[in-house]
Amino acid sequence: MKVLAHLFFLSCIYGGVQAQVSPRQLPAKRFSETVRIDGLLTDSAWKNAAVLSDLTEFRPKAGDKENPFTKTVAYLMYNDEGIYFGGYCYETTRDSIARELSGRDGFGTNDYIGLILDTYYDQLNGFEYFVTPLNEQWDAKMSPAGSNGNSEDFSWNAVWQSGAVIHDDGWSFEMFIPFSAIRFGKKEVQNWGLNITRRRRKTEEQFSWNPVNPTVSGFLTQEGIWTGISDIKPPLRLQFSPYFSTYANHFPASVPGEKSWTSSINGGMDVKYGISQAITLDMTLIPDFGQVQSDNQVLNLTPFEVRFNENRSFFTEGTELFGNGNLFYSRRVGGTPLKYYSLQNEINANEHVVKNPSETKLINATKLSGRMQNGLGVGFFNAITAPQHAIIEDDLKHQRKIQTNPLTNYNIIVLNQSLKNNSSVSLVNTNVWRNGADYDANVTAALFDFTDKKNTWNAGGKLASSNLPGYLPGGKTLSGYSHNIYFGKKSGRFNFNISQELSDKKYNNNDLGYFTYNNFIDHSLWMGYRWIQPTNWYNNIRINFNGLYTRRLLPSAYRGANFNVNVNGQLKNLWYAGTFFGHEPKGNDFFEPRAEGRVFKGWSSFFIGAWFQTNNAKKYTIYNELFYVTRSLFNSKKFQFDFNQRFRFNDKFSVRHAITIEPQKDNTGFAGFSGNEIIFGRRDRNTIDNQLNLKYNFNSKMGWNVRVRHYWSKVEYAEFFTLLPSGNLGKNDVYNENVNRNVNIFNVDMTYTWQFAPGSFLDINWKNSAFNSNDFIEKNYFKNFSNTMQTDQNNNISLKVIYFLDYITFQKRRNKK
Numbered sequence: 001m002k003v004l005a006h007l008f009f010l011s012c013i014y015g016g017v018q019a020q021v022s023p024r025q026l027p028a029k030r031f032s033e034t035v036r037i038d039g040l041l042t043d044s045a046w047k048n049a050a051v052l053s054d055l056t057e058f059r060p061k062a063g064d065k066e067n068p069f070t071k072t073v074a075y076l077m078y079n080d081e082g083i084y085f086g087g088y089c090y091e092t093t094r095d096s097i098a099r100e101l102s103g104r105d106g107f108g109t110n111d112y113i114g115l116i117l118d119t120y121y122d123q124l125n126g127f128e129y130f131v132t133p134l135n136e137q138w139d140a141k142m143s144p145a146g147s148n149g150n151s152e153d154f155s156w157n158a159v160w161q162s163g164a165v166i167h168d169d170g171w172s173f174e175m176f177i178p179f180s181a182i183r184f185g186k187k188e189v190q191n192w193g194l195n196i197t198r199r200r201r202k203t204e205e206q207f208s209w210n211p212v213n214p215t216v217s218g219f220l221t222q223e224g225i226w227t228g229i230s231d232i233k234p235p236l237r238l239q240f241s242p243y244f245s246t247y248a249n250h251f252p253a254s255v256p257g258e259k260s261w262t263s264s265i266n267g268g269m270d271v272k273y274g275i276s277q278a279i280t281l282d283m284t285l286i287p288d289f290g291q292v293q294s295d296n297q298v299l300n301l302t303p304f305e306v307r308f309n310e311n312r313s314f315f316t317e318g319t320e321l322f323g324n325g326n327l328f329y330s331r332r333v334g335g336t337p338l339k340y341y342s343l344q345n346e347i348n349a350n351e352h353v354v355k356n357p358s359e360t361k362l363i364n365a366t367k368l369s370g371r372m373q374n375g376l377g378v379g380f381f382n383a384i385t386a387p388q389h390a391i392i393e394d395d396l397k398h399q400r401k402i403q404t405n406p407l408t409n410y411n412i413i414v415l416n417q418s419l420k421n422n423s424s425v426s427l428v429n430t431n432v433w434r435n436g437a438d439y440d441a442n443v444t445a446a447l448f449d450f451t452d453k454k455n456t457w458n459a460g461g462k463l464a465s466s467n468l469p470g471y472l473p474g475g476k477t478l479s480g481y482s483h484n485i486y487f488g489k490k491s492g493r494f495n496f497n498i499s500q501e502l503s504d505k506k507y508n509n510n511d512l513g514y515f516t517y518n519n520f521i522d523h524s525l526w527m528g529y530r531w532i533q534p535t536n537w538y539n540n541i542r543i544n545f546n547g548l549y550t551r552r553l554l555p556s557a558y559r560g561a562n563f564n565v566n567v568n569g570q571l572k573n574l575w576y577a578g579t580f581f582g583h584e585p586k587g588n589d590f591f592e593p594r595a596e597g598r599v600f601k602g603w604s605s606f607f608i609g610a611w612f613q614t615n616n617a618k619k620y621t622i623y624n625e626l627f628y629v630t631r632s633l634f635n636s637k638k639f640q641f642d643f644n645q646r647f648r649f650n651d652k653f654s655v656r657h658a659i660t661i662e663p664q665k666d667n668t669g670f671a672g673f674s675g676n677e678i679i680f681g682r683r684d685r686n687t688i689d690n691q692l693n694l695k696y697n698f699n700s701k702m703g704w705n706v707r708v709r710h711y712w713s714k715v716e717y718a719e720f721f722t723l724l725p726s727g728n729l730g731k732n733d734v735y736n737e738n739v740n741r742n743v744n745i746f747n748v749d750m751t752y753t754w755q756f757a758p759g760s761f762l763d764i765n766w767k768n769s770a771f772n773s774n775d776f777i778e779k780n781y782f783k784n785f786s787n788t789m790q791t792d793q794n795n796n797i798s799l800k801v802i803y804f805l806d807y808i809t810f811q812k813r814r815n816k817k
Helices: 002-013 044-048 321-326 781-789 805-814
Strands: 023-029 050-052 056-059 072-078 080-090 113-118 125-130 137-144 150-153 159-168 170-178 190-200 205-208 224-230 238-250 261-274 279-285 351-355 363-373 376-385 390-394 399-405 408-419 424-436 440-452 457-472 476-487 494-503 518-531 538-552 558-571 576-582 606-612 621-630 637-648 651-674 677-699 702-723 727-731 741-757 759-772 793-802
Touching: 023 050, 044 072, 072 113, 072 190, 080 113, 113 170, 125 170, 238 805, 321 376, 321 408, 321 424, 321 440, 651 702, 677 727, 702 781, 741 781, 759 781
Parallel strands: 023 224
Antiparallel strands: 050 072, 056 205, 072 080, 080 170, 113 125, 113 190, 125 137, 137 150, 159 170, 190 205, 190 224, 238 261, 238 793, 261 279, 279 363, 351 390, 363 376, 376 408, 390 399, 408 424, 424 440, 440 457, 457 476, 476 494, 494 518, 518 538, 538 558, 558 576, 576 606, 606 621, 621 637, 637 651, 651 677, 677 702, 702 727, 702 741, 741 759, 759 793
């Protein structure tokens, strides 16, 4: 209670939120004239549009008005078809405009202007549309991100038109956003949340039409109002995106009679249908994800699964509702078969594995999502994967199949109710149904997030249960429980958050979520203070404290703790810099032994680091970070050095290079089993992750990208130990297995993209991959690279064409004939 009292006292003294002024209002203006979207604003309709001007700076110097020489004048109007937004961004000279061709949804080093619409005016759900001086688009959905403000989902894409033209004293722009590219309610007369934002990258100034206070949580909570929008009716939202793709793959065949070249031709379709004004149905039929970027694979020495990014557009676009509660890890759908790793347990001594696919085949997937006028958000996701089989062959060449994954149905239902004061409650259910005798999985969670009327205090949590029918012997159900509760202050210069997270030893959401471990109770504290008014040498500074204390739940035992402080900010020369340090007391690791009921009494550690980033608007920019850890066990040392650099030759061509070097000396960890003994080892580990990216954009619709990655990691053991029942280590001079690892991974992803029509793309892709792993340690980096280049490599060349068809547009063209 003393801690809470002190936090409350500090928040009252240092965390006062500036008085909220009434939001600006803009009367809606309807028009009927014809407007050509070319970026020039020469059409007469713009003369009667509502004007947005007198923007206010919110960074780096909050509250200042625009300089008259770099002011912004924008116009907004609508008709029966959609919303028209245009304007002029003044500059002192043409050269003061920051611009770079980066591709769709690529920020680059660009000035930009954006329109933000909160169509339900609930301060929880927004749509953003941005355009750059070179007429490149990006768009996003905005939604709450807990107590830290709002998050933007840039994987969401809509089809809309824009134009931009650069002039000697600035740049002009126009946007047309059809009502099919936005969601809104049924009221005859509506008021929408509204804001516009402009960013000037060479000065890092950002402005908004309705003032934004950086000390207040959220962007949507500080929007203006677009009033009196009347008689708008969404069109029939029916859109098709059929695709055609063809692949040619080469991998040197090592089996006589097996071809090195294989090929395939594929076809399928994505469908988007507006079931109602608010609800949209998305379907993908016979999807093809062969052109997605290669995963950043690593040598994993932890007891937990590596979590990879989702690069498949269907699973990233418009899925913000499904992320509620963190129960959905989309890589589970079409991921590793259930019995992929246990296949060896089902084959005989005279048999070997000929083929064991590492991914399941997705047949189709469906999303249904939207939000009603009353603020109820509805999300439904369903996907079906085909049965997967491994091929087994005996010494007489007789083959048989073993099913590694049955026909599986994945399902998610989300209900999210928006409430007053930027608050909400949610119910989430995930379900995995497997055909046959394999177990099923069902997880349900209730979530709540409440904020007071002044948008200052915040409390919330999650209550979840998991049920796995058929998981236990005899077909019994494994049922578990988990919760997370938090309380904090999220607006003002001083903020904090206190939370507790608990999971019993039976809770498991791994079948459709990302799951590491259960049976724990964690308590955490975050506190932060910020200086946001620029001085002679900085623009802003933030200091944060984080504390974590964690225990095993049953039987109760101390696991560990972590305390760290970090300071970061933006300097006056537009560089960013920061430093951090922390301490971890000695703890008990119940997972590293890889055996139930065992523990490893690890080490205490101290860590420190620092980083800086130069002005990103310059042609050449670098990011450097140095991280150092010292551990008490064997006086272990770990360094990590990150060096990133980018050079822009011109607006079209840029090169980016990033390298991470991570040497570890006398690290300790699990090495293997020897009979009933658990073996640990003292080891040296060196890792280098080297990436090169080249980007050349011919224009705003066409570009070429190359990504090359070489990853090398070696683990060399010096001595071995037996893990004692006490959790300590005892010297083992008998164990002599060679568990050294030397792993090299090489990938090339080269993509040419042409947006030949709105929403329509032609992609040509080349992928090259090589993998080399053995127990011989090669310590020379360049020899590792050379050896990897000499291994068998997989080359894949593909062509994919996606054509966007909108029913309304098709009907208009048909009627004109």
